[in-house]
Amino acid sequence: MTLPGPIATPIVFDVNVLVQAIASGNSPYISWPSPPPTSGNPFADCLGVINDAAEFALWLSPHILSNTTRVLMTVVGTPKDEASDYEEILIEMAHASGGGLLTPPRTVPDCRDHEDNLVLDLAAEVGALLLVSEDTDLTSMSPWQGVPILRPAEFVSRVDAMRRHRRTR
Numbered sequence: 001m002t003l004p005g006p007i008a009t010p011i012v013f014d015v016n017v018l019v020q021a022i023a024s025g026n027s028p029y030i031s032w033p034s035p036p037p038t039s040g041n042p043f044a045d046c047l048g049v050i051n052d053a054a055e056f057a058l059w060l061s062p063h064i065l066s067n068t069t070r071v072l073m074t075v076v077g078t079p080k081d082e083a084s085d086y087e088e089i090l091i092e093m094a095h096a097s098g099g100g101l102l103t104p105p106r107t108v109p110d111c112r113d114h115e116d117n118l119v120l121d122l123a124a125e126v127g128a129l130l131l132v133s134e135d136t137d138l139t140s141m142s143p144w145q146g147v148p149i150l151r152p153a154e155f156v157s158r159v160d161a162m163r164r165h166r167r168t169r
Contacts, residue, residue, distance in 0.1 A: 008057035008098040012123045013046060014116075014133035017152055018068040021047050022086060023076045042152040046132055049159050050097050057098035059126040060090060063118045065101070102126060110144065113137045123147060130155070 020043035039045055050058045065087050072078035072086065094100050104125035108117045116137050123131050124145070131149045133139060142149035150158070 008053070009055055009130065010059055010099065010126045010128045011050075011056045011130045011132065012059050012119060012126070012128045013050075013064075014119050014131070014135055014138060015064055015067045015071065016134045017043050017046055017132050018064070018090060019043075019071045019076065020134070020152075023072065023078075042156050043134075045156040046152050047093065049156065050093055053097045055159070055162075056130075058090075058094040059099040059122055059128065060094050060101050061118070061122045062101070062103055063115075064122065065090065067115070099126070111137055111141060120144065 021041070022044070024041045024043055039048070050056055068090070069083045069087050072083040073080055078086075091101055102122065102125060104121040106118070106121055108120040108124055110120060111117050113135075116135060119131070119133070119138065122128070128147060131138065131144070131147055132152055132155045133149055134151055138144075138149050139151060
């Protein structure tokens with residue numbers, strides 16, 4: 001009898017994490033190494049953790065993807081074709097990690113920012129056990145319905161510590 005492997009923990013990244021992963025300096029865009037070593041960009045390191053497809057299943061929504069693309073194009077100045085390519089890469093990473101793309105029902109009114117409620121809708125629908133965001137409207141709610149909301153640097157640090165602990169056993 002073969003036992004199934006570990007089940008990936010459902011996780012949601014806020015738009016700001018996905019934007020800053022390539023808009024901030026030190027972004028190893030395309031390779032996204034997983035900590036350690038870190039790239040010096042905790043947002044990119046978050047994607048490195050997902051790119052491993054080891055512990056976490058990334059879930060995305062059309063809302064998160066469209067806002068990521070919109071911010072990249074209008075605020076960062078990313079060309080449309082590059083922003084679209086990035087969106088496709090994110091979807092591929094989500095599927096490869098055991099997560100995916102889902103349009104959740106709109107049920108959460110908990111945050112004062114309507115856009116953030118749409119992120120919480122996804123977290124609720126997929127049963128996310130973690131939410132990663134740099135948005136203080138969200139991080140100030142942690143834990144939200146028992147779900148920790150971590151800043152990217154904290155998430156990467158905890159994953160690194162967890163992996164180091166596992167290797168020492």
